[in-house]
Amino acid sequence: MTAVSDVVIVGGSIAGLRAAETVVRLAPELSVTVVSDEAHLPYERPPLSKVALRDPLELDDLVYQSVGELGRHGVDFLLETPALGLDLAARRVRLAEGELGYLALVIATGCEPVIPPVFTGLPEVYPLRSFEDARALRAAVADTSKSVAIVGAGFIGGEFASTLVKEGRAVSLVDMAPKPLGRFGAPVADTYAALHRDVGVELFLGRAVTDVGHIAEGRELVLDDGTRVRADVILVGAGVRPSTRWLEGSGLTLDNGILCDSQLRASEGVFAAGDAVRWPNPRFDAIMRVEHWTNAAEQGRIAAMNAVNHIRDLDGAVCANVPYFWSDQHGIRIQFAGYLTGDEELLENRNSDGSLFLYRRGLAVTGVLAFERRSEFVKIRAALRRENPSLRQVVPDVPDHEEVRVV
Numbered sequence: 001m002t003a004v005s006d007v008v009i010v011g012g013s014i015a016g017l018r019a020a021e022t023v024v025r026l027a028p029e030l031s032v033t034v035v036s037d038e039a040h041l042p043y044e045r046p047p048l049s050k051v052a053l054r055d056p057l058e059l060d061d062l063v064y065q066s067v068g069e070l071g072r073h074g075v076d077f078l079l080e081t082p083a084l085g086l087d088l089a090a091r092r093v094r095l096a097e098g099e100l101g102y103l104a105l106v107i108a109t110g111c112e113p114v115i116p117p118v119f120t121g122l123p124e125v126y127p128l129r130s131f132e133d134a135r136a137l138r139a140a141v142a143d144t145s146k147s148v149a150i151v152g153a154g155f156i157g158g159e160f161a162s163t164l165v166k167e168g169r170a171v172s173l174v175d176m177a178p179k180p181l182g183r184f185g186a187p188v189a190d191t192y193a194a195l196h197r198d199v200g201v202e203l204f205l206g207r208a209v210t211d212v213g214h215i216a217e218g219r220e221l222v223l224d225d226g227t228r229v230r231a232d233v234i235l236v237g238a239g240v241r242p243s244t245r246w247l248e249g250s251g252l253t254l255d256n257g258i259l260c261d262s263q264l265r266a267s268e269g270v271f272a273a274g275d276a277v278r279w280p281n282p283r284f285d286a287i288m289r290v291e292h293w294t295n296a297a298e299q300g301r302i303a304a305m306n307a308v309n310h311i312r313d314l315d316g317a318v319c320a321n322v323p324y325f326w327s328d329q330h331g332i333r334i335q336f337a338g339y340l341t342g343d344e345e346l347l348e349n350r351n352s353d354g355s356l357f358l359y360r361r362g363l364a365v366t367g368v369l370a371f372e373r374r375s376e377f378v379k380i381r382a383a384l385r386r387e388n389p390s391l392r393q394v395v396p397d398v399p400d401h402e403e404v405r406v407v
């Protein structure tokens with residue numbers, strides 16, 4: 001079969017959903033088809049690592065509210081339908097059952113977990129990306145006699161460690177990096193490590209897993225210094241890669257993501273949004289790929305607006321946003337806004353409400369990271385959205401600002 005839809009969106013998560021909402025709002029006369037390889041309508045991923053183990057994890061609670069409304073507007077969701085290829089010249093997406101033509105295409109296929117070879121083929125090794133992953137992992141840890149180890153101390157690993165600790169469970173967190181979240185600077189990494197250590201998470205930092213072995217009591221990880229860590233259940237949160245294999249040979253430029261211009265255009269009439277995209281962000285004059293929810297939502301909107309504009313022969317808009325993320329661990333909200341190159345000056349301010357870190361290049365503040373300190377963070381994030389504020393503009397929001405010191 002060859003069907004045609006005015007706008008085809010490949011990927012049915014937050015970027016794809018925001019894209020569909022935007023087309024319906026801006027151009028209700030256009031037909032929209034969302035192609036997703038998952039069995040479910042678009043659902044929230046952030047709760048998958050955060051919902052308490054004692055609470056049920058139900059898909060109905062996670063499916064985005066706007067999905068029903070989109071269905072009533074005629075948006076067609078093709079579920080369990082992987083896109084297999086793209087013919088740019090013919091403007092068609094290849095599916096198992098045939099082809100789907102488009103006037104404009106939005107690609108929002110996100111990322112997929114990377115499982116290091118040492119874990120390949122082993123039972124009770126879990127990624128955490130999809131609803132099914134979360135269900136399987138939660139079922140595995142429900143047996144409280146099993147030990148749990150998490151490989152990767154990033155956000156997914158840290159959040160699930162927190163979810164386990166909340167239930168009084170013991171958990172080990174292993175990371176190759178001596179400083180988890182080290183890209184935000186050593187003081188942030190130390191604060192993050194202390195957050196976990198203080199509630200009893202066993203940290204093994206700067207250690208790689210070289211083997212997985214068995215003893216009478218169960219299974220264990222073997223680390224590169226010979227340390228053995230009990231690990232009947234293993235969550236691997238060791239990073240993700242863009243889901244772009246289906247685009248190989250299509251003519252799009254794939255280089256750690258789909259390379260786009262500042263309008264999120266990958267090719268004539270083809271736009272991309274979310275975790276899978278690398279684009280030059282004029283706000284920071286840098287090419288970046290961002291793996292966070294808010295960026296995916298923002299880009300879904302912009303890519304769809306530009307898809308509609310393309311069909312209408314109008315100019316597109318640039319994506320000049322300030323990357324942002326939040327993470328909830330051990331009752332603490334961690335938030336970041338900005339963009340770092342690694343050569344910033346880091347300033348820190350700690351008080352009984354939490355810790356605030358400012359990143360400065362020359363006189364301009366280019367990023368902020370906070371453990372709690374929510375109202376100050378909101379103000380600084382808002383200032384960053386307008387411009388690169390000076391320290392003088394930002395610091396009045398930080399009480400005891402004379403304590404801000406250069407690290």
Ligand SMILES: Cc1cc2nc3c(=O)[nH]c(=O)nc-3n(C[C@H](O)[C@H](O)[C@H](O)COP(=O)(O)OP(=O)(O)OC[C@H]3O[C@@H](n4cnc5c(N)ncnc54)[C@H](O)[C@@H]3O)c2cc1C
Nearest residue numbers: 011013014015037046083109110111274275291292293296
């Ligand atoms: C457990 C978890 C917790 C998180 N918590 C936070 C948080 O607290 N804060 C935060 O900022 N971010 C968080 N994130 C990150 C955030 O969820 C992602 O940045 C966001 O989901 C990216 O959205 P996306 O639409 O670009 O891609 P994805 O969510 O990866 O979705 C891509 C979709 O495309 C589908 N797909 C892939 N290939 C094909 C194909 N060939 N054909 C059809 N469909 C395809 C995939 O199956 C998937 O459904 C979390 C992520 C996870 C997994």
